[in-house]
Amino acid sequence: MSKALLSFIFITLSGICFSQVNTFNVELIFEDTIFHEHISQILEVEDGYIIAGTLYDANRMLIGKIDFTGELLWKKKYGDARYNYRTGLCNSLISTSDNNYMLTTYYRDTLLHGFKSRMKLTKFDPDGDTLWTRLLYEPEEDHSCYPKSIIETYDGGFAICGGENLMAVLIKTDSLGILEWIKKLGSNQTSGYRGSSSVIQTIDSCFLVGGMVRDMVTGYGGPTLIKYDTEGTMLWHKSFGGGREDGHGTFVQPIDDTSFVVLTSHTTEVNWLGDPTKRKIEIIHVGINGDIYYQNLVGRGAERYTVSDLERYDDEMFIATLTPMYGEKTWLYCFSTTRDSIFFRRLISPSEDEFCLELWDVKRCNDGGIISCGNFREVINGSAIMNPWIIKTDPYGCLEPGCDQYVITITDHPDSVIECRNQFIELTVAGECESGNISYQWQTLDNGIWTSLNDTIHFQGIDNDSILIDLSGLEQDTAYYRCKLYNAYWDFFSDSARVVVLDTIFILSNPEDVAAALGTSVEYKVSVSGYSPYEYQWYHNSDVISGENDSSLFIQEITIQDTGYYHCIISNSCGEIASNKASLTISDLGLFEEQMDDAIRISPNPARQLLYIEIDPIVKVNSISIVALNGIEYYQNSHLQSPESKYNIEIGNFPPGIYIVMINSEQDNYTKKFVKL
Secondary structure, three states, rough: OOOOOOOOOOOOOOOOOOHHOOOEEEEOOOOOOOOOEEEEEEEOOOOEEEEEEEOOOOOOOEEEEEOOOOOEEEEEEOOOEEEEEEEEOOOOOEEEOOEEEEEEEEEEEEEHHOOOOOEEEEEEOOOOOOEEEEEEEEEOEEEEEEEEHHHHHOOOOOEEEEEOOOOOEEHHHHHHHEEEEEEEEEOOOOEEEEEEEEEOOOOOOOOEEEEEEEEEOOEEEEEEEEEEOOOOOOOEEEEOOOOOOOOOOEEEEEEOOOEEEEEEEOOOOOOOOHHHHHHEEEEEEEEOOEEEEEEEEEEOOOOOOEEEEEEEEEOOOOEEEEEEOOOOEEEEEEEEEOOOOOEEEEOOOOOOOEHHHHHEEEEOOOOOOEEEEEEEEEEEEEEEEEEEEEEEEOOOOOOOOOOOOOOEEEEEEOOOEEEEEEEEEEEEEEEOOOOOOOEEEEEEEEEEEEEEEOOOOOOEEEOOOEEEHHHHHHOEEEEEEEEEEEEEOOOEOOOEEEEEEEEEEOEEEEOOEEEOOEEEEEEEOOOEOOOOOEEEEEEEEEEOOOOOOEEEEEEEOHHHHOOEEEEEEEEOOEEEEEEEEEEEOOOOHHHHHOOOOOEEEOOOOOOOOOOEEEEOOOOOOOEEEEOOOOOOEEEOOOOOOOOOOOEEEEEEOOOOEEEEEEEEEOOHHHHHHHHEE
8 A cells, every 4th residue: 555645635534533434335226136236326415315227127227316325215117128228338327506416327129129229318306306308319220329428617507428339429519408409420441439437527617538449450559538628619638548458447646636547557568468567557647738747657566446426525635446458456546746645445346255346436424535336246046146335435445444543643733723823732632543653744824735854943843743833033923833643654734723923012103302392382292013912001100090091192281290211001802011211301492481479589590409498478388399391300499498588509410401390379370491500
């Protein structure tokens, strides 16, 4: 088993436990065990699975429904004794955009005793009742024809591919099954086609059809991929494989809007009846214009493979059903676009006497499991009887937990986090594996691509089950992380964890110093960035200014008491930060407006050591204070004892500058300025 290096593939799978995926392996008997019956199509619906198959001995077609355990809920038969009805193969049953179902079929008129058959298109409702039936295609000659794949097109119509003898057929209808055009390739003479197996519509509304070409002279042929435009005109034709007969069946599925994966058989050196070790599965990546990006052969020796169906599982993973040339075995094959083989799982039918196994249709289920249907033969009363078969596995192709002992089950995924940029966070993951150790690799989503992390000062433990992340080292506000859990056989990816980083506060602009005249108004502002919302609180010196909780502070009709320092503390959920302190001083204009009444006299002015203040006795003084222009109070005396109203104040320790003497009296307030040398 090869190691699978997947991307995105098991994001959904990794959380699925075995107990959450119902599995079953059942043989459905519609009429009797002595009749040849098979199931060719299966489709998951809301409350079970719709199935389509054929009752060969009764020449009937059957549509039915089973529940999620494989129990048959109902069945309905179509056809009569005259017409031999068969269902198409390889995705000939689809659900339509109006919540009904479309099935391609073919039938032969037994009274004509010829090989001529006709294709039909049948639409039926969820209860299996026919809404309408259209004759889709009738060969001009006595040829057999058969439908295979059908899709609903972007315009609401349908495209069906199939074959007529050694010709490939592509048919386009409208939404009511009315033929719009038909395209045939091959001549049944010098060159031919072993039909077409699959059809998909591309983003440019064209069609990619997978088939097999055959040279009628040499008998050799190989896989082909053809692109048609919306009118059925061939745009390009690609052939793959070698110069030998490569078997039948070429299947195509999209990787993305502009690239596709093709799966087919490939015989390298001998014809298809030769050495089985030379018969492999070929995986090809093709661009929308036919460019081949990648080709590889896979498969194990002594097993020659034929592809029965291909289904896209998830982003870069695909599942296919394989059988050898004579149906001795059948496999469920899983591969990815980043590494070919994820698993080859051999599937066993419910019968102990099985042989000649075939699985025609494979689908991914909503619970993450895989379901497939077909038939196997067993000997009943000496006869080899074909019996219908449906098998439902877990995401790893297992019917029982632990059939692959190297599978890793992720039991705990990393949780998304919202945290501040100045913090550390830890993301953890847990996994279990029955055999061997689990290795870990943490990854981040970088420009849409998952990229492995390296150990740095900001990421510690990138190869452990937990990683420590220093958010201060992250530039982006939102990042995604996941962990790859892997061993020598498997890679699994945890759910992605979304990490949202909340910015701490950064001050863009601080409040600025202001010098203003008495009685005027001033405004202080602060501007910040970071995670909002913010909370603001302004302070005057060290005192809270009640009610001032905005990014700006507006002070009206300033007085000497308003002078001092102002700052703001801003906070958010990540913390707080303080702005610079901005001063409020009285400008010179304010000093010239001071009261110059002769009742107050100061000297000397300028002064060095002592300041003499003389106050008219008629002024009843309550207090004297001296304040610098920056609002700092250097002197205050409210216990005045001098009866002569003369005061000597020591100012030797005052810093040089301009000061204001503020005198509070019973009659009025007085101010005088002086200069300290």
